[in-house]
Amino acid sequence: MRDILNNMKKTDPSRRSVLSLGAGLAALTACNSAKQETPSLVGAPLSKHGNRSPHETSSRALPPPDTKTPATGSSRTPLQDTYGIITPSGLHFERHHSGVPDIDPATHELLIHGLVEQPLVYKLEDLKRFPAVSRIHFVECSGNGRSEYSGNLGADPQQSHGLASCSEWTGVPAKLLLAEANVKPEAKWVIAEGGDACRLTRSIPIAKLLDDALIVYAQNGEPIRPEQGYPMRLLLPGWEGNTNTKWLRRLNVADGPAMTAHETAYYTDLLPDGKARQFSFELEAKSVITRPAGGQKMPSGAGAYEITGLAWSGRGKIQRVEISVDGGKSWKDAELQQAGFAKAFTRFRMPWNWDGGAASLQSRATDDTGYLQPTADEMLEARGRNYGYHNNQIKVWYVRADGSVSHVAQGA
Amino acid sequence: MSEPMGVCRMLRRALKIGGASMGAMALLGIAALGQQARIGKPASEDKVKGMDITVFPDGRGLPAGSGTAARGKDIFKEKCAVCHNDQGQGREGQYPALVGGIGTIKTPKPVKTVGSYWPYATTVFDYIRRAMPYDQPGTLQADEIYSLAGFVLNLNGIVSESDVIDKDTLPKVKMPNRDGFVPDARPDIKAKR
Numbered sequence: 001m002r003d004i005l006n007n008m009k010k011t012d013p014s015r016r017s018v019l020s021l022g023a024g025l026a027a028l029t030a031c032n033s034a035k036q037e038t039p040s041l042v043g044a045p046l047s048k049h050g051n052r053s054p055h056e057t058s059s060r061a062l063p064p065p066d067t068k069t070p071a072t073g074s075s076r077t078p079l080q081d082t083y084g085i086i087t088p089s090g091l092h093f094e095r096h097h098s099g100v101p102d103i104d105p106a107t108h109e110l111l112i113h114g115l116v117e118q119p120l121v122y123k124l125e126d127l128k129r130f131p132a133v134s135r136i137h138f139v140e141c142s143g144n145g146r147s148e149y150s151g152n153l154g155a156d157p158q159q160s161h162g163l164a165s166c167s168e169w170t171g172v173p174a175k176l177l178l179a180e181a182n183v184k185p186e187a188k189w190v191i192a193e194g195g196d197a198c199r200l201t202r203s204i205p206i207a208k209l210l211d212d213a214l215i216v217y218a219q220n221g222e223p224i225r226p227e228q229g230y231p232m233r234l235l236l237p238g239w240e241g242n243t244n245t246k247w248l249r250r251l252n253v254a255d256g257p258a259m260t261a262h263e264t265a266y267y268t269d270l271l272p273d274g275k276a277r278q279f280s281f282e283l284e285a286k287s288v289i290t291r292p293a294g295g296q297k298m299p300s301g302a303g304a305y306e307i308t309g310l311a312w313s314g315r316g317k318i319q320r321v322e323i324s325v326d327g328g329k330s331w332k333d334a335e336l337q338q339a340g341f342a343k344a345f346t347r348f349r350m351p352w353n354w355d356g357g358a359a360s361l362q363s364r365a366t367d368d369t370g371y372l373q374p375t376a377d378e379m380l381e382a383r384g385r386n387y388g389y390h391n392n393q394i395k396v397w398y399v400r401a402d403g404s405v406s407h408v409a410q411g412a
Numbered sequence: 413m414s415e416p417m418g419v420c421r422m423l424r425r426a427l428k429i430g431g432a433s434m435g436a437m438a439l440l441g442i443a444a445l446g447q448q449a450r451i452g453k454p455a456s457e458d459k460v461k462g463m464d465i466t467v468f469p470d471g472r473g474l475p476a477g478s479g480t481a482a483r484g485k486d487i488f489k490e491k492c493a494v495c496h497n498d499q500g501q502g503r504e505g506q507y508p509a510l511v512g513g514i515g516t517i518k519t520p521k522p523v524k525t526v527g528s529y530w531p532y533a534t535t536v537f538d539y540i541r542r543a544m545p546y547d548q549p550g551t552l553q554a555d556e557i558y559s560l561a562g563f564v565l566n567l568n569g570i571v572s573e574s575d576v577i578d579k580d581t582l583p584k585v586k587m588p589n590r591d592g593f594v595p596d597a598r599p600d601i602k603a604k605r
Contacts, residue, residue, distance in 0.1 A: 098549070111463050112452065120454060121453050126452060126453070129451050130451060180450050180452050193465075197549050199543065201466070250464070254466070258468055259468070259532045265524065272520075276529075276593050277595070278596070373603065375603065378601050378603050
């Protein structure tokens, strides 16, 4: 290999004469450009697994480094650096409650038992014998945007909305496995348990498992990443991330919910009257402008730009996204980039002539149930400040006259 | 190639048969698959027993064994206090408090703990068994877990030091916030255009 490269660097004498002739001809027309530009170099060799350009450094945002339990917490997707609707698998957000387990797919088993005629186990290789389906769906932590209950606090799209990502998932409909186990008529819930250290468990109404739930083993064309539940996870399209059990090891078919810690102590939504909503699974329509957005700088002065962002709904398709550049006084329809998938990211965009002055940008999504994304005031009035989960209020970015973009208004 | 195709065909055929009527399954036109089409392997009783750690709020799934808060005190000190502190008060910003906050849930500054917020005592057993201690989950014996559950409930003034905690008594413990939960009522906001 080295020899080939060395030989290529040595100039072939016959080739030199041709080059000299060419250079001489060029010199006739442009006397001071006799020197050739730097010769091109042969690039890097083939590789078994590709990596992104070293010039690209966009990363998941990690929590502060002083935590004593680094395996518990969340990392956020840099939505502002993504294009189209698919999140690169390596940038998909993480939320773990006791770290990422190292699971050998050869020994991992999924057990289905409880109110079934025949308890069954499945290995990864068994799941792959079923007719596979591939669907594009977002996954979002219901804690995404939690800080927004206290104001427009997220400083950039990654901080305000980065606990959401979208992938093409491949797997088998959960209903096919339940049909094999032969569910008894009194079954109403399925208790899904993960293979992480804390055996994270959620109770799911069986109707969802018989509807569009998948047990997936692939993401964006490759086996799902360890952080996303390798070798298999439950995917409940449109439902809060915590219910999409990663490292799935057990489905216990039951007549009622188990009332686990993660459906009582956590992931319940506290109202001002002291009552908490429980089993609030659906993620409501939401959108965020990803460019221009907080933390960015307008690349040059007044002129033509594009406003772009992402919208999604756990109830169906995004039907419409409107954009305001004047603080919500007037709204214009954005273009939806392509025929939207249900319960998936939808990319929107709108051309914008920036006049170089201060502007307040915001987007609001409407899904195909007719539901319209609310304002911060509407959300606060209905739920109070301690609701904690399921914040889908309109996000505002402020473009300043100096070209910087912030979550805080100029002079505020 | 031929085997997966065969499986697919069998599956489709089996799904079309739609024989036995079984509640929701039948409504969706899904029937039990024929024996020869089944891909999952039968799970033995031992396999199910070995993996099933679900505890229901009515006590189903709780194992034999028992404990008391008095016995739980030393276990807590040895295995839990490093994070949750001697009296379950937690360590701010890192490890949650297990005690206190009773009566604050309706206030503007609610303090959510086992005592103030958790609706079922069975969840205390279930969560300790599956998830605690944080760095060594799955290592506690049933008697230890019953005693720890008793200790945490006693710190909150919910059971006494000598109350026997077992599969019969634990589900009967009434938690202060037992009636604090309501079904999801969303969509709850009708935004104005």
